[in-house]
Amino acid sequence: MFSAPDSYPIDLPTFHSEINLPYTLTPGRAAGTFLAEVKNRRIIASRFASGQVVAPAQDFSSTGGEEPEAFVEAPHTGVLTAFTRVDGQVIGFIRLDGCDNDFPHRILAELDDIAIGQRVEAEWDDSVEQSVLAIKGFRIAPDAPVGAVKALAGTEEPLGVIPYAMKLDYEHAYGPYYGRMFDEIRENGRFMGVRSPGSDVALLPPREIDDVTHSRTGTWKACADTGTIRGCSIINMEVYGQTRKVPYVYAEIVLDGASTRMIHVIEIDSLEEAKEKIKPGTRVRAVWTQGERKGRVSDIERFEVIEG
Amino acid sequence: MALSKVGVVATAQTEFRPAWNNAQHIDLISSVVTSVFKGSGLTIDDVDFIIDSGSDVLDGRSISNCGFLGALGAHHKEEARVEEDGLWAALYGVNKIRSGSSSVGLIVAYSKPSESNVDLYWNAQVEPFYQRPVGFGQRAANGIMAQRYLADSGLSSRDLADLVADRWAAAAASGKVSIDDLPDADAILAAKEGAAPLTELMFARPVDGAVAVLIAREDIARRVSRNPAFITGMGTSMDTHSVAAREAGRLSSAATAAAMAYRNAGWASADADIAEISGSSVIGELLAIEALGLAEAGKGLSAARDGKVAINRSGGALPADPIMATGLVRLAEASRQLSQPETSSGGTPRRAIVHGAGGVGMQNNCVFTLEV
Numbered sequence: 124m125f126s127a128p129d130s131y132p133i134d135l136p137t138f139h140s141e142i143n144l145p146y147t148l149t150p151g152r153a154a155g156t157f158l159a160e161v162k163n164r165r166i167i168a169s170r171f172a173s174g175q176v177v178a179p180a181q182d183f184s185s186t187g188g189e190e191p192e193a194f195v196e197a198p199h200t201g202v203l204t205a206f207t208r209v210d211g212q213v214i215g216f217i218r219l220d221g222c223d224n225d226f227p228h229r230i231l232a233e234l235d236d237i238a239i240g241q242r243v244e245a246e247w248d249d250s251v252e253q254s255v256l257a258i259k260g261f262r263i264a265p266d267a268p269v270g271a272v273k274a275l276a277g278t279e280e281p282l283g284v285i286p287y288a289m290k291l292d293y294e295h296a297y298g299p300y301y302g303r304m305f306d307e308i309r310e311n312g313r314f315m316g317v318r319s320p321g322s323d324v325a326l327l328p329p330r331e332i333d334d335v336t337h338s339r340t341g342t343w344k345a346c347a348d349t350g351t352i353r354g355c356s357i358i359n360m361e362v363y364g365q366t367r368k369v370p371y372v373y374a375e376i377v378l379d380g381a382s383t384r385m386i387h388v389i390e391i392d393s394l395e396e397a398k399e400k401i402k403p404g405t406r407v408r409a410v411w412t413q414g415e416r417k418g419r420v421s422d423i424e425r426f427e428v429i430e431g
Numbered sequence: 432m433a434l435s436k437v438g439v440v441a442t443a444q445t446e447f448r449p450a451w452n453n454a455q456h457i458d459l460i461s462s463v464v465t466s467v468f469k470g471s472g473l474t475i476d477d478v479d480f481i482i483d484s485g486s487d488v489l490d491g492r493s494i495s496n497c498g499f500l501g502a503l504g505a506h507h508k509e510e511a512r513v514e515e516d517g518l519w520a521a522l523y524g525v526n527k528i529r530s531g532s533s534s535v536g537l538i539v540a541y542s543k544p545s546e547s548n549v550d551l552y553w554n555a556q557v558e559p560f561y562q563r564p565v566g567f568g569q570r571a572a573n574g575i576m577a578q579r580y581l582a583d584s585g586l587s588s589r590d591l592a593d594l595v596a597d598r599w600a601a602a603a604a605s606g607k608v609s610i611d612d613l614p615d616a617d618a619i620l621a622a623k624e625g626a627a628p629l630t631e632l633m634f635a636r637p638v639d640g641a642v643a644v645l646i647a648r649e650d651i652a653r654r655v656s657r658n659p660a661f662i663t664g665m666g667t668s669m670d671t672h673s674v675a676a677r678e679a680g681r682l683s684s685a686a687t688a689a690a691m692a693y694r695n696a697g698w699a700s701a702d703a704d705i706a707e708i709s710g711s712s713v714i715g716e717l718l719a720i721e722a723l724g725l726a727e728a729g730k731g732l733s734a735a736r737d738g739k740v741a742i743n744r745s746g747g748a749l750p751a752d753p754i755m756a757t758g759l760v761r762l763a764e765a766s767r768q769l770s771q772p773e774t775s776s777g778g779t780p781r782r783a784i785v786h787g788a789g790g791v792g793m794q795n796n797c798v799f800t801l802e803v
Contacts, residue, residue, distance in 0.1 A: 137452065137546070140491060154560040179561050185673040205679070207574025208627035214571045216675050225675035227567040234627055239582065256564050287559065293491040293546050298455030332461040334501025337475045 137294035144291075147284040153180035155281025156194060161257035164247055167278065168197040168222060175223040176272050179255065194278055197222055198270020199245040201261070208234045217243055217261050221272035229260030242267045253282060300329040303343070309418030312411060314346045316381055324382035347379035348409035349429065354384065355405075357397055370394055372401050376426060389426050400428055434529040438652025438659035439770070439801070440645040442763035443467035447640040447751040448609040450545035456490065456641075457502035460541050463643035464504050467537070471645065472655050478645075479533035480509040482524045484517035484540040486755050488555050489547045503539055516540070516709070517642065517759025518787030518797045522665050524646055534648045540756035541641035549637050549754070556791050558672065572674045572792030573634065573712040574626025579680055580714050581628060584729035588628055591713045592616040594735055595633055595749055598716075602746025608638070610750065625712075633713045635752035642753070642760050660766040660783070664800035666691025674792040680729075682715075685722035685786065685796035692784075693724075696800035700724035703800075704780030705741045705768055707761035709748045709788045716747060719786055723798065740784070741777055744768065758787015758797060769803040 150158060157167040157179045168178035169191035175184075178197035183190055197219045204225050206215035213234055216225035230237060231246055244264035251257045297305060300317070304327075307315040316325030318341030320333050325344040333340050354375035361369055372391055375384035389407065391397040407426040416422040443466035445451070445459050468474055481503050487493050496503070496512040503510065513520040517540025524536040544552070553569035562568075581587070596616045602608040614622070614632055622630040646652075652659040668687035670677050677683070693699055700723055708723065710716025717731035720742060726734035735742050745764040748757045765783035772779045785799040 142491060148559055150560050158560065185671045185676040205575045205579055206627075207571050207578055208624065209566055209568075209570045209574060212566055214565065214567055214574075216575065227562055227571070227675050228565050254564055255561050260565075285560070289555065291488065291491065291551055291555075292548060295491065295546050296450075296452050296455055296543070298458045299453065300458070301455060302453070330461075330501065331458060332465065332502055332504075335506050337464070337501075337504040337506070 137296055140293040140295055142291040142293070144289045146287040146289065148287045149284055150282055151182050152281050153182040153191070153194070155283070156180060156278050158253045158255070158282050158285070159279035161254070162252055163279070166197040166199060166219065166245070166258070167275075168195050168219075168272065170195045170272070176221060177224045178219050178222045178226055194275055196273045196275050198272065200264065200267040200270045201226075201243055203230065203237060203239060203241045203243050203261075205239065206230060206234070206237055213237065215261070220270040228255070228258060231260040231262040237263065241265065253285065300331060304329050305418040308422050309416045312416060312422075314348065314378055314381075315343050316346055316383075318342055318344050319382060322382075325380055327378065327381045327383050327385055344380060346381045348411075348423070350376045350378035350381070350407060352401065352403055352405045352407060353377050354403060355389075355401055357391070357394065357401070359394065370397070372397060374401070374407070374426060376407055387420070387423060387426050389428065435531060436649035436661050437525045437528045437646050438649055438656065438661045439762070439766040440473065440647045440652050440656045440659060441467050441471045442642070442644050442767060444607065444642040444760060444763055445640045446607060446609055447638040447753055449636070449638055451543065451639040452545070456485075456495070456541055456543055457499055459543070459639070459641040460499055460539060461502035463641045464502065464537065464539060467643040467645050473535065473645065475504040477535050478504065478508065478537045479535050480511070480524065480527060481505045481537045481539065482511050482513060482520040483538075484513045484515060484520040484755050484759065485542065486514065486552065488552050489542065489544055489754060491547060504537065515755070515795065516787040516789045516797065517756050518762055518785065518799065519667065519758075519789075521644060521646070521759060521762055521799070522667060522797060525662050525665060528646065528648050534651055536646050538644045538646060538759060539641065540753070540759040542637075542753035542756045543639045544637035544754050545639050552754070553791060567674075569711065569791050570626040570634070573714060574629055575674070576718065576792060577629045577633075577712065577714040578627070580717065580729070583680055586732060588620060589616065590732055591629075591633055592619040594732060595619045595713050597736060598743060598746045598749040601744060602750035605745055608746060608751040629712055629714065635711050635715075635748045635757070636750055638751045638753050640751075640753045640756065642756050642763050644759060644763055644766075656770070658770045658803055660769040660801045660803050662799055663802050664692035664695030665798070666695070667795070667797045669790075669795045672794065674794075677792070682718045682722040682793055682796060684794065685719050685788070685798070686724075688796045688798040689723045689784075692798040692800050696802070698782065698800070700784065701739070703740045703782045703784045705744060705765060705777070706784040706786070707745060707747065707765040708743055708784075708786045709757050709761060711748070711752075711788065711793055713749060715788070715793050716743070716749065719788065719793070719796075722796070723784055723786060725784075741780070744775060744777060758785070761785045761787060762799060762801075765801055769801055
């Protein structure tokens with residue numbers, strides 16, 4: 124490791140970032156049927172040509188890949204074959220009576236009270252639909268009679284899609300180079316880059332190694348907050364994740380003193396005027412956000428065209 | 432025409448820390464990519480291709496390698512990303528050279544799990560309809576593997592803790608892993624429950640860091656490296672996604688991968704001198720040792736601690752698991768132990784087994800054999 128990242132006297136807090144991804148998951152025929160049938164308190168399983176029964180239902184064998192010949196109804200009782208406890212919740216493998224696979228689910232008992240081979244029985248949760256958690260878990264049931272797999276005359280229509288969301292949180296480190304750049308923005312209201320090897324133009328954002336030559340970059344250099352558009356597009360379509368109202372211009376701007384393009388926006392009132400004035404070669408200046416600077420790219424609210 | 436032989440020319444790795452708070456991914460990556468050439472006489476200009484491993488989910492950006500190309504030295508070069516442990520990136524690179532299409536390749540893997548939530552990373556890999564809602568994920572998979580292993584082998588939690596303590600002590604002695612408080616077996620047993628019967632310290636500890644491995648065709652490797660380790664066998668195998676449907680008590684995909692690698696190499700596990708093995712938990716490491724043929728089923732512990740083959744002299748994955756880079760670190764460790772035996776006490780080993788794993792409950796396994 125180069126000494127710089129370790130010893131550089133910057134200790135910025137991390138940069139918090141979130142990713143929120145909405146999904147519509149498609150369970151397919153087997154899982155879709157299982158999830159549609161939990162309201163009838165039926166555990167749908169797949170029966171394969173070999174005679175094997177797998178619960179909950181699968182569209183194909185996870186080991187051989189073949190498709191099942193029919194959906195069947197598995198009993199609500201079985202045997203505990205393995206267990207653990209995660210965050211206080213006991214999770215086990217259950218082999219339902221008449222089935223040939225293990226079903227991972229919650230066990231509604233204390234860890235100290237359970238043992239491999241114990242009889243268990245599904246406990247249902249009436250408040251939950253369209254989820255495997257309609258089975259709240261499996262409770263210990265020593266006297267539960269051994270159930271049997273039953274043929275099914277018909278099943279509910281499989282669920283088509285299931286809304287789902289995934290939220291991921293991050294705390295990104297700035298590192299010594301981005302760290303100083305954002306520090307300079309906050310403290311001094313200026314953009315600092317580092318010189319490309321053997322030249323006087325700055326790379327923005329700054330970095331330890333030049334992307335093109337893979338040699339070490341040079342000394343720090345302040346860039347102006349004026350620059351020239353080198354690429355742009357008028358955004359007039361709303362898309363998920365946008366942070367501004369349309370229309371606006373997405374612009375790649377080379378600040379005076381830098382060699383790299385920085386991405387920012389230019390606000391516009393009129394599409395026609397924007398088409399006329401905003402193009403590669405147009406000179407622009409930063410409009411800083413009013414109030415306290417936070418050390419972010421958003422400390423520049425936008426860029427505006429330098430008239431004349 | 433026979434396929435060309437491929438040698439490990441040089442390796443570089445950052446220190447592995449619980450968090451590199453003051454360095455970005457690119458800082459860690461450019462550090463190892465710059466360092467790996469030192470003393471080799473080669474430069475980035477000699478590299479024909481770069482293959483990197485990391486996780487978009489851990490990195491918090493999609494196609495994250497796009498932003499790391501400059502740090503990787505990949506500007507205007509052939510670059511490919513392997514979304515698996517770096518040992519698979521090495522497998523890809525070795526095959527590129529063996530095929531005759533290239534001569535020198537750079538393999539890089541990196542990880543910054545400190546920026547993310549490791550439980551969510553694993554959760555994202557779990558089946559979403561039946562398993563994710565009930566909380567079945569990486570920890571539960573390892574807990575169930577452990578519960579079964581202890582029941583079948585007759586081992587106690589104390590036995591597991593003793594092995595974990597050994598691994599941490601070895602990592603501390605290596606100086607390559609940042610360890611503030613070296614835990615002893617008591618501390619490992621007393622740690623918070625991770626997934627019964629495993630405590631948190633019986634799981635591999637996620638750490639930040641990066642590793643680079645420079646590989647080259649035989650003639651180049653012999654010219655630029657004093658005593659290069661050659662890759663003589665490789666195997667890879669993936670088990671079914673459903674943990675519950677896998678063979679209980681055995682990492683069968685690791686056994687398949689190992690058989691493939693030993694067949695290439697023309698020797699058996701007992702002929703190895705050292706082994707560098709991955710494991711998502713102490714049970715994962717024991718199961719891997721057994722799957723690689725280094726011990727009978729249920730007997731991995733004695734092989735792990737004082738078997739004929741020296742296993743995980745680096746400490747292995749338990750004290751330092753840079754997720755997605757762990758297997759490539761094993762390759763780097765093993766090749767250094769073979770090429771520069773004077774830098775690690777333990778005689779002059781000639782043959783090494785290297786193992787990497789990926790997926791929930793070590794679904795996917797990759798095995799290399801190395802020789803000097």
